[in-house]
Amino acid sequence: MERLNDEGQWIVLMGFLVSVGIFFLAFVLSQSTLVGQTTSDAVLEFPKNEIRDYRAEVIDLVKEDKITDAIIKDLKSLELHRNNAVVNFTYLGEITGSPGSLYDYTKINISFNNGLTRYKELCYVPKKK
Amino acid sequence: MVMADDRAQLYTIEGLTAGLIMIATAYFVLNTGFMYAPGDAHIADMQLEQIGTDALLMMDTPVNDSVGSELEGYVNDGTGQWDSFNTTLNNYLRMNTGATSMVNNIRYNASIYYRKSSTDEVGAFEFGHFGDLVAHEPAVSVSRLVYCDNNPPSAPYDHSPQELIFEVILWRG
CATH class of the missing domain: 1.20.5 (Single alpha-helices involved in coiled-coils or other helix-helix interfaces)
Structure with a gap:
C-alpha cells in the first residue's frame, strides 16, 4: 500500500x-x-389602542355613574363585532376612603381578550368625597 | 476487471464532504422564503393608524371635567355635525408648523356603529366621507367608543343613553 x-x-x-x-x-x-x-x-x-380606548371609556363611565345594563350590552356587542374582542367588566364594590382622605373608590375589574392578546386589570376608580 | 484499491481515501472523503456542503447550501438558498414586499412594508400603515388614533383621541378629550368632548358633541347631534367634524379632523390630521405646506392626501370615511336593542345585532350608518370613496392603498381603521345620551332624528337609534363605536377608515389617496 x-x-x-x-x-x-x-x-x-x-x-x-x-x-x-x-x-x-x-x-x-x-x-x-x-x-x-x-x-x-x-x-x-397588538391591540394597544383598542385596549386603551375600552379602558378609558369604562373608567369614565364608572366615574360619572353612567353604567347601566344596556350600556354594558352595547360595549360587549360593539367590541365583539368591530374589534373581534370579548370584553367584560364587573363591579367589585365600593371602598370608603379612610377618614380625612379626599377620595372614595369604586373597585372594578376590566378584561379584554381578542384571542391573541389578553388584558386584565383590577382598577380602583377614585371619586371625590 | 480493474481491481478496486484503497488509495486516496482522504480525497474521496473530502470530495464527499464538499458535495454534501454544496447540496445543503443550495437547499437553504432555494428554500428561502422570498417575499417581494420588504419587511418594513407595514410601517406606513402603522404611521397612518397612529395619526388617526391621535386625532380621534384629541377630539375625544374634553377641555375640562364638566363638559363632554368634541367628538361626543358631534355624535350626539346625528349626522348634522359632519361639516364641523370634517373641518376639525382635517385640521388635526394636517397640523404643521406653518413654515411648510403638506400635500393633502389623506382621505377618510367615518361611520357610526350601534347596537339594536331588539335583536342585539350591530347596525351601521355613514357619518360622512372626505374625498372620493376610492381607496388606492390598504386602508387602516381607527375607532373610539363614544357615549351618547341623545336620540337625534337623523340616526336610527332605538335606545338611549347608549354606547356607540365611531369608526374612521383612513387611506392615502
Missing part, C-alpha cells in the same frame, strides 16, 4: 473553512426576510 500524501493540508483546511462560511451565510439569508415580516405583523396585530 502506498503511503497517503500529507502535503497541502493547510490549503485543504482553508477550503473547508470557506465552504462552512458560505453555508452559514446561506442559512442567515434564509431566515432574514421572515424575521422582518413577522416583526411588523406582530406590531400591527
